[in-house]
Amino acid sequence: MDNLNELKAIWQTAKTDGLPTTAEIVEMAKKFRYQKLRNKVLSIVVGVGAIVLMFAFYLNKPDLAISTIGGIICTVLACSILIYTNARSMKRFIDMHDLSNKQFIEFLEQTRHNQLYYYKYTQVFGLLFSSIGLLLFLYEFVQKNTAMSAAFYTIAVLWTLFMCFYMRPRNFKKQSAKMERMLASLKKINDQLQ
Template sequence: MDTNIDFKKIWNTQEVQKLEIADLYKKADRLKRYKRYQLMGANAILLITSCIIGGIWYRYQPEYVTTKIGLVLAILAMIIFLIPYNRWISLLKTNEGDNNKTYLRQLMQLKQKQIFQQKWMLSIYFVMLSLGIALYLFEYVSKMTGFWGIVVYTATLLWIGINWWYLRPRVIKKQNAKLDELLQKFEELNNQIQE
């Protein structure tokens, strides 16, 4: 009886494990591709919105300084949100030669950046944008009757509240679930290989 057992050879002959690893890499690549498209979409939408805001400023020439400050705050909020978000680009590149430790490290860095973006930058974005909208509306609401002014501000605050307390947490939870699932599987894979 041969006592010299090659465990590495036995491990490598497991077909199910190889398919699972390949599937895991595909899921990670799909997530990175999805995040790249999401990044490009956010850039396009926020830059177009900033141009529209600038066009409104140019076209309608607001009289009150509060309106101008509101427009500047809205544009600044978008730029401040995009600056750290665009730093994700290096983590979203897919290299064919990357091993599972590299994927795990990149996913962990992506998770840290995503948490920072969700916790701090999104909060700053919402506060600045809300304040900008409130200041922008002041000039036009001041020309309305009291009833319609209250209606406009109530509707605006209601929409901001729905975005902050309902939509934002759902989006954050969904984004974190996808990334957490991949992180967990890569950690399990690394632990199996190290054992």
């Protein structure tokens, strides 16, 4: 009986400050799943919409310059990369039902690994194709005026550099920090349960 009282005293003195409740954990998982699915669906819709608009406006114009056609092809490739990667990863989030704590932590670690791969490789190729596509696509329209060409290409290159070297790392750090906080709190809870 004395051991039971000691165990009860230890149980009641355990520090649970900073640990979310089970309802908060379930809500966090649902919110995470919903946000990721929403973002993936939105990315797919934007990619398909861009491809449809490209073909709708420029498919019936046989007198396009080779640079414009190259720009369209590069832009369609960038949109296709976006559509493919988001459609492929959507299955993981759709199948994310009734996971145990350990399975959810493994799921988040795999998601973090996928985000790193996307940041290092997939996003780079998508940004490369879309930037080249933009520069090639509008060449035909701005080539006649030297000042307009210089202004356009200066703005386009500055925008690409801004997106590549400022926005992309900044967004990745924010997403990564958010994922790390979520993983740390869930690991802390999981360690308490074991």
